[in-house]
Amino acid sequence: MNQKYKTYLVGYGFLLPWLIGLFGLYLGPIVASFYLSFTSYDLFNPPKWIGADNYVNMFRDDYRLKDSIIVTFKYVFFSVPLRLAFALFLAILLNQKLRFLGMYRTIYYIPSLLGGSVAISILWKQVFDKTGLFNQGLSFLGIEGPSWISDPAYAIFSLVGLSVWQFGAVMIIFLAGLKQVPTELYEAATVDGAGAIRKFIRITLPLLTPVIFFNLVITLIQSFQTFTKAFIISNGSGGPINSTLLYSLYLYIKGFSFLEMGYASAMAWILLFIIAIFTGLLFLTSRYWVYYSDGGR
């Protein structure tokens, strides 16, 4: 009734800035890109309708696309679990009563503030170069490190590393989740003689599953769309030998360097499709492993 109506109004009111952004900045280009994906468009001449040719060529003709997809999957499947694991680990550490706790939390959060930027990617490139800081450190241990950024076997892992380093936002959310676990449960478990590990596996993890689920979905989606790191570290090339050719980077090259905007738009929609499938899978399987303590879904 009137009260309900008012609540909705307030809700939409708060959403309004974001809604304006959505309709004003995102929706138009999204629709346009769908249309463009069926055309051949080089930015200077008007788009020429070619039907589903872009999509067909993607699967039949494009040797680089195959590499790109493999590289992207590799990147996602390494960086997402590692990032979550690190974030959880640190969240647990930082959930204790330590002095200067606030300071520690801030320090561990800082990388993810800086992380998305060009500057950090450049620094990362320097640190992991053949003669960079990391290898200098390794040489003290007597190990001669390879060039982490320009050896095709390792380059993708330098990107994974950079992604994992930016675990801060995920960590904060885990922290919030940890704080919601009722302490009585731990106390009861201690009384029953449970050790730390058992407490973690039987109490913490199950109750954290909603938060894990949330972080997993968000991080997965973000991860598939990674661009900046790959662009900077590989100097825009996705090299060496396409080993850092993340999907978004390849899309960029196709669209802006080769001026095949129609093809790039088709790539964007395929990416959406891929992400949707994975997200859908996560949601579908969630009922089997996510436990909502309030019985919700």
Added chain:
Amino acid sequence: MLKKQSWLVLVIVMVLVLSACSSNNNNAANNTTTPAPAPEQEKAPAVEKEPAAENVELRMAWWGSQVRHDRTLQAIEKFEEKNPNIKIVAEYSGFDGYFDKLSTQIAAGNAPDLVQMGGNIKEYVDRNAILALDPYIGTTLNVDKFSDSLIKEATFDNQYYGVTIGVSGFGLLVNETMFEKAGVPLPTVDWTYEDLKSIANQVSEKLGKGFYGSYDLSGNKSSLGDYLASEGKQIYTKGGLGFTKEDMIEWFNMWSELRASGGIVPAEVQVANDPTAADKSLVAKGQVAMQYASASQIYGFQTLTEDKLGLYTSPKGSKGTGMIPPVSGQFMTVYSKSAHPEEAAMFIDFMVNDPDAAAILGNDRGVPPSSEMRDVLAGQSTPVDKVLYDFISLSTEVASNFDYEIVPFDNEFTKLLQLTSEQIGFGQLKVEVAVDQFMTEADKIVKKK
């Protein structure tokens, strides 16, 4: 309940989380600038005004090294002094990403008024992005001291589109000090590819670990072009590829041998130290003795090292050096939708005909196209200027005479060549297999559209 302090921390953290979350999502097309030393300046919209006495603001874009940025900015200041009603906003950057950005600006309809162009000027003329300058020639803009070939290069369909701002060529950029240290004689104009191999090997051997005779030029399109032309072939001719599989196998084998004998840098060093940027090149750092470069780049490179740098012509094959005669290194053009073409033309005229501008800009973009300006500069040449002049004269002499055809989809072809070079360099594919793939894909590229 939480203490007040904790609330504060929590609120700050939340604000940071929200700002971090949003900044993560919008990175897509925004970060196309390169880690070049030159920062970008804010774009300002051109002020709409007609009579010349009114204040006019022009935007100008160019690429180059820091040396070029400094000199061009100085020249702009000088122009503004002489024309107080015209202000020029500079938008400069390194070469990486320059054309990507420009294409986007053109598509959006707001490219800068003055745009530096390279050998790809025809692409932009075909796309109606550049203004024909004929209405201004003779009045605002004078090119009568230019040689005819320079004007012809930028003339399409009988209209003149770009003013040459520097005459340059391509060739080998050599660190002569390293050769001295190694006790190896410098290349001569008659050297062959066999000589190149033995010289590279000798330099590496004599200087020891961590020093190399040359960069790997197998992935460099201009270098390949010279090699093919030195045997009378071309990359692209008459609608298709101008070379055979055997040519490519020989080319890549030559560099594979050099890699195995240590004469050239190993693959991962090549990838990590891009020779096209002066601040990344190992030649400027005294670790590699030879690389391929655009001749006018010598300025940017020389300022970064005490070692003496020189320019040399490509090795000779059975049909000569295969080099293209020095051509316009860059053109200055006017955007077809510029609101102030007259003032833009005035600036271009200043750049190529004003002695003050010539003194400031020097030879950084190449030898000045106007014979009058060359005379002005003759008085103040530095040793590096002399190296460039001598090289330009020499390469004009030994250039091969043939009708050079521009490779279509140049960008894609270059990337393909580099990919193939890397696949071979890292040992991922054998030369024959890699070349097979290369030939198939290259054929597809040049036959597109």
